Amino acid sequence: MIMDEPKPVGEGSGPNASRLLSAAVGHCLSASLLFCLAKARLNVERVETTVETSFRRNEKGRLRIGSLRAHIHLSIRREDVERLKRCLELFEDFCVVTQSVRQGIPVSVDVATRDEKGS
Numbered sequence: 653m654i655m656d657e658p659k660p661v662g663e664g665s666g667p668n669a670s671r672l673l674s675a676a677v678g679h680c681l682s683a684s685l686l687f688c689l690a691k692a693r694l695n696v697e698r699v700e701t702t703v704e705t706s707f708r709r710n711e712k713g714r715l716r717i718g719s720l721r722a723h724i725h726l727s728i729r730r731e732d733v734e735r736l737k738r739c740l741e742l743f744e745d746f747c748v749v750t751q752s753v754r755q756g757i758p759v760s761v762d763v764a765t766r767d768e769k770g771s
Contacts, residue, residue: 670717678703680749681722681761688739697727719758730767
């Protein structure tokens with residue numbers, strides 16, 4: 653993996669540490685949810701996860717990650733939506749990265765579903 657900083661510090665040839673942290677949170681949440689759904693024998697057609705990262709300055713004016721907001725979009729069969737609820741109650745607690753990051757940075761998560769037809 654190549655990591656880099658944007659110009660003028662780096663060449664922008666890879667993600668920086670902040671983007672990598674955001675990606676790790678998004679991936680871990682997705683993997684935890686998919687694991688639970690597989691155990692529940694729910695077929696997922698597609699998963700799309702995005703993470704919005706907000707920055708803030710601390711009391712010394714240094715840039716810090718202020719919060720992360722993960723958006724997970726699942727494509728599942730309409731008849732499986734009701735069975736999804738149990739996994740939604742559980743999956744975040746099994747995400748090692750998110751639970752670790754939450755000890756210092758607020759992380760919010762929302763999950764939306766759509767069926768194979770996109771509704």
